[in-house]
Each structure stands twice: as C-alpha cells, then as structure tokens.
Amino acid sequence: MIQVRRRSVWSAALVALVAATAGGVAWGLSGSPARSAAQAPTPVDYPGLPHTPVNVSEGGCGAGWSSGRTGLQVFDLRDSSTGNADVQLLEPSSGRVVGEVEGLAAGTSRPLLVRLAAGRYAFRCLLTDTDAVTGPAVPVSGPGSQSEGASGTPGVVPVTQQDLIPAAQAYQKWVAAQLPALLAQVTALQSDVAAGDLGRARADWLTAHLSYERLGAAYGAFGDADAAINAAGHDGTGFHRLEYGLWHGESAASLGAPAARLVQDVRALQRSWSAVQFDPQLLGVRAHEIVENTIEFELTGRTDEGSGSNLRTAQANLEGTAEVLALLRPLLASRLPLGPVDAALSAARAELRSLGGVPLSQVTRAQRELLNARFGALVEELAPVAAVCDERRTS
CATH class of the missing domain: 1.20.1420.20 (M75 peptidase, HXXE motif)
Incomplete structure (x- = not known):
C-alpha cells in the first residue's frame, strides 16, 4: 500500500449510500449544491416528489413541517441563521439519523431527499458555535412503520x-x-x-x-x-x-x-x-x-x-x-x-x-x-x- 490518496470519503461514499432511497442502509444525503435564498429549491430539483420547506435556525429548527406522509420525499432546508449548519433528520426515540445535510451556509437552501416510514421524526440543527437544537417530533403516517424498516431509509446512530x-x-x-x-x-x-x-x-x-x-x-x-x-x-x-x-x-x-x-x-x-x-x-x-x-x-x-x-x-x-x-x-x-x-x-x-x-x-x-x-x-x-x-x- 502506497501513496494513500487523501480525499473526502463522504463524496464517494454518498454516491453508494444515497441508495438509501431504495432501502439501503445510510443517511439519505443530497448531493445538490447549496442555493441562495433567491434560488431556493423548487420541485424541479426532484420532479414528481412532494416537497416540504423546513427552516434551520437556533429558534426555529424544523419549523414549517408539522405532519407528513410516508414514502420518498424532499425537505427543502433553508438556513435562516447567521452561521453554517449541519442538519439531521432523526428518530427521536432512538437517536437514529435517517437523513443529513452538511455545511448548509447561512442564507442558503438545499434539498434533502429521504424515504420515510410511519413513525415520528424531528430535525436536529447543529449550528456553528452553538449547542444542538432539536425541533418538535412530527408524526408521519401511511403504510410501513419505523419498526419494519423496509419501507423507509433505515436510521443509523451517529458515530462520535x-x-x-x-x-x-x-x-x-x-x-x-x-x-x-x-x-x-x-x-x-x-x-x-x-x-x-x-x-x-x-x-x-x-x-x-x-x-x-x-x-x-x-x-x-x-x-x-x-x-x-x-x-x-x-x-x-x-x-x-x-x-x-x-x-x-x-x-x-x-x-x-x-x-x-x-x-x-x-x-x-x-x-x-x-x-x-x-x-x-x-x-x-x-x-x-x-x-x-x-x-x-x-x-x-x-x-x-x-x-x-x-x-x-x-x-x-x-x-x-x-x-x-x-x-x-x-x-x-x-x-x-x-x-x-x-x-x-x-x-x-x-x-x-x-x-x-x-x-x-x-x-x-x-x-x-x-x-x-x-x-x-x-x-x-x-x-x-x-x-x-x-x-x-x-x-
């Protein structure tokens, strides 16, 4: 083994891992570039899928989403804070993360593509130089439950x-x-x-x-x-x-x-x-x-x-x-x-x-x-x- 190439595994791994939308095990990250507020994501990013606008901030993490349905869908995350943020969609009862966007810049938006089973989910906002903020748990209904796993992106407990x-x-x-x-x-x-x-x-x-x-x-x-x-x-x-x-x-x-x-x-x-x-x-x-x-x-x-x-x-x-x-x-x-x-x-x-x-x-x-x-x-x-x-x- 020689000359180990130093690159972000995230970029390569996510190509494989976004297979989570088809039932694979991983976080359903989106590779779409960040957009300014004036270029907020629209359904054209993922045509034919339901879109839900979601706010990212210290005082309003997850605001804009109050109930949902199961299946493949898009959350359009907008950072309205003054700093960068990592955003995780998790199962509050277990701490398992089913979707994540990293490095969302202040004033920009990015879509998160994920498949949800029935259950309860919440957004966790990890903003620069502040403690994590977890939004309200939101019920998601429809066929397939979290415990069944097969109907949604399987969650993974983050490694620290x-x-x-x-x-x-x-x-x-x-x-x-x-x-x-x-x-x-x-x-x-x-x-x-x-x-x-x-x-x-x-x-x-x-x-x-x-x-x-x-x-x-x-x-x-x-x-x-x-x-x-x-x-x-x-x-x-x-x-x-x-x-x-x-x-x-x-x-x-x-x-x-x-x-x-x-x-x-x-x-x-x-x-x-x-x-x-x-x-x-x-x-x-x-x-x-x-x-x-x-x-x-x-x-x-x-x-x-x-x-x-x-x-x-x-x-x-x-x-x-x-x-x-x-x-x-x-x-x-x-x-x-x-x-x-x-x-x-x-x-x-x-x-x-x-x-x-x-x-x-x-x-x-x-x-x-x-x-x-x-x-x-x-x-x-x-x-x-x-x-x-x-x-x-x-x-």
Missing part, C-alpha cells in the same frame, strides 16, 4: 469521536506489536545483502515487504516515514529501491546503503510510533482506501519493480483491511449489515488465493477481469463503512 477512540487505541497497540518483527525482517535483509547472498535477500525482502503492507491503515499516521520506507519508484529509498536492485542484477555492494537506510527508517518508525497521535477517523476511511489503492497500484502492476509480487501484496492489503474491520465491528454491528462486507472480502481473498500469487504477467485477461470485479464489489461494500464511521456532532 469517543466511540472511535477505543478502536483507534487498539489499532495503535496492534501496529506497535508488529513493528519489532518488521525490524527483525529488514535487519535480516540487510545481513543478506552484506553477505552477498542476493537470492536469500530476495526471499527476505518479500517477507518484510508483506509485513509492512499489512499495516495499511497506519500509513497516514506514518507520514514521512512511509514515504521513506515504501514510496513508489526505484529512484528513492526503501523497499522499492531494493526491489529494483535485487531483481535487476545490481551488486550487493550497490545495495548496501539502501538496505542500511531501510533498517534505519524502520527503527526510527518503531521509536516514534508510541508518540503518534492516531486520528480515530482514519480507521473507517482506510478500510475503504486500502482496497482502492490496491486496485490502483497493485492490480495494475504500477508498483512492480521486478519482484512480480503485486498479487501477494494485494493479499497482504486485504489482511490489513480485515484487521481494521475486526476493530470496528463492535461499532458497525448495530449500524450496518456486515454480511455483504464479509462476503465481498472473502470473495476477493479467495480469488487471489486461486491465482497463487503469480506475477500479473501470468494472469489471463479473464482472470484479471474477475479479480477486478471482486475488488470493485468490495470497494462498494466498504464505502458505507467509511461514511458511517465519519464522526458527527450530536450535541
């Missing part, structure tokens, strides 16, 4: 930073426990190079590199250390510099300095890791991004500097993803059906095992297409994990 901290701490301890073995492995690699045993060095290179790749979710916290240890290309330092030399006939003498530098960088990482402030939000994001990066860099062979080990690296990446999911499972179990996620992960791992870790050049086109399909399906299933684990204000 406090919820994520235990998982992040457990992950940090897990990484710390892996680093001594990694240091021993790169030290063995350096010894092989120093002894001129490049055949053994190639074997030890692969062992060490796969160990590093299993730490996928930590790369954002590794920062510059990751760039030194695992940056793509053979013209820098780290694993890929050694890979190129070991598989392109360089002498042991020429590889001595890069091998020593790799040991130095891993040792420095081990010393500094306990002081790293690991962002709890990274876990949910990285479960998704590890697989995205595997598709972009490993399944295309872009990182191959001669070892032909991309498929084995992809397998290590999936092991890292499984570790992240194991730590997040207590949070996710009550918020997201994990069966499809587990099935997609198992299918991707099984496909890699069936190929036996051969170089990509030996994989047929049909095999590549099936492998890409397996990983594409896994990315789709992991997108809700990233979105659900995006921490939110609730007060």
Whole structure:
C-alpha cells in the first residue's frame, strides 16, 4: 500500500449510500449544491416528489413541517441563521439519523431527499458555535412503520469521536506489536545483502515487504516515514529501491546503503510510533482506501519493480483491511449489515488465493477481469463503512 490518496470519503461514499432511497442502509444525503435564498429549491430539483420547506435556525429548527406522509420525499432546508449548519433528520426515540445535510451556509437552501416510514421524526440543527437544537417530533403516517424498516431509509446512530477512540487505541497497540518483527525482517535483509547472498535477500525482502503492507491503515499516521520506507519508484529509498536492485542484477555492494537506510527508517518508525497521535477517523476511511489503492497500484502492476509480487501484496492489503474491520465491528454491528462486507472480502481473498500469487504477467485477461470485479464489489461494500464511521456532532 502506497501513496494513500487523501480525499473526502463522504463524496464517494454518498454516491453508494444515497441508495438509501431504495432501502439501503445510510443517511439519505443530497448531493445538490447549496442555493441562495433567491434560488431556493423548487420541485424541479426532484420532479414528481412532494416537497416540504423546513427552516434551520437556533429558534426555529424544523419549523414549517408539522405532519407528513410516508414514502420518498424532499425537505427543502433553508438556513435562516447567521452561521453554517449541519442538519439531521432523526428518530427521536432512538437517536437514529435517517437523513443529513452538511455545511448548509447561512442564507442558503438545499434539498434533502429521504424515504420515510410511519413513525415520528424531528430535525436536529447543529449550528456553528452553538449547542444542538432539536425541533418538535412530527408524526408521519401511511403504510410501513419505523419498526419494519423496509419501507423507509433505515436510521443509523451517529458515530462520535469517543466511540472511535477505543478502536483507534487498539489499532495503535496492534501496529506497535508488529513493528519489532518488521525490524527483525529488514535487519535480516540487510545481513543478506552484506553477505552477498542476493537470492536469500530476495526471499527476505518479500517477507518484510508483506509485513509492512499489512499495516495499511497506519500509513497516514506514518507520514514521512512511509514515504521513506515504501514510496513508489526505484529512484528513492526503501523497499522499492531494493526491489529494483535485487531483481535487476545490481551488486550487493550497490545495495548496501539502501538496505542500511531501510533498517534505519524502520527503527526510527518503531521509536516514534508510541508518540503518534492516531486520528480515530482514519480507521473507517482506510478500510475503504486500502482496497482502492490496491486496485490502483497493485492490480495494475504500477508498483512492480521486478519482484512480480503485486498479487501477494494485494493479499497482504486485504489482511490489513480485515484487521481494521475486526476493530470496528463492535461499532458497525448495530449500524450496518456486515454480511455483504464479509462476503465481498472473502470473495476477493479467495480469488487471489486461486491465482497463487503469480506475477500479473501470468494472469489471463479473464482472470484479471474477475479479480477486478471482486475488488470493485468490495470497494462498494466498504464505502458505507467509511461514511458511517465519519464522526458527527450530536450535541
């Protein structure tokens, strides 16, 4: 895993999650741009659907909506306060959120598309520099109840930073426990190079590199250390510099300095890791991004500097993803059906095992297409994990 792309998971995840309007599990956010008061949303935004104007302010959160019917509908949210606001539509009895709009600017409007079952709902307005304000509970009648779930967008209890901290701490301890073995492995690699045993060095290179790749979710916290240890290309330092030399006939003498530098960088990482402030939000994001990066860099062979080990690296990446999911499972179990996620992960791992870790050049086109399909399906299933684990204000 290299060069983790830093982007808002929200934008990608919501494409998948707005499937909530068809019964999927997630918040029914709208991707429509904010509009000024003079450009308030109209039924043309979602033609044929019922629209309800709703006010967003400290003193009038949810004003304008007093009763409703079940089904797919649009709430036209207008921020009449003096600051930005996040707006959530929730079930007051459980705290589950069924719809959300983030970053609604003062004086602007935006539509919220959501499917409601029968029950009671309220808007929660989270305005800048003020406490959360929850509007009145509004009865919604018609076929299908909240308890049935199938007739409306299933609600999800928001994840807070406090919820994520235990998982992040457990992950940090897990990484710390892996680093001594990694240091021993790169030290063995350096010894092989120093002894001129490049055949053994190639074997030890692969062992060490796969160990590093299993730490996928930590790369954002590794920062510059990751760039030194695992940056793509053979013209820098780290694993890929050694890979190129070991598989392109360089002498042991020429590889001595890069091998020593790799040991130095891993040792420095081990010393500094306990002081790293690991962002709890990274876990949910990285479960998704590890697989995205595997598709972009490993399944295309872009990182191959001669070892032909991309498929084995992809397998290590999936092991890292499984570790992240194991730590997040207590949070996710009550918020997201994990069966499809587990099935997609198992299918991707099984496909890699069936190929036996051969170089990509030996994989047929049909095999590549099936492998890409397996990983594409896994990315789709992991997108809700990233979105659900995006921490939110609730007060």
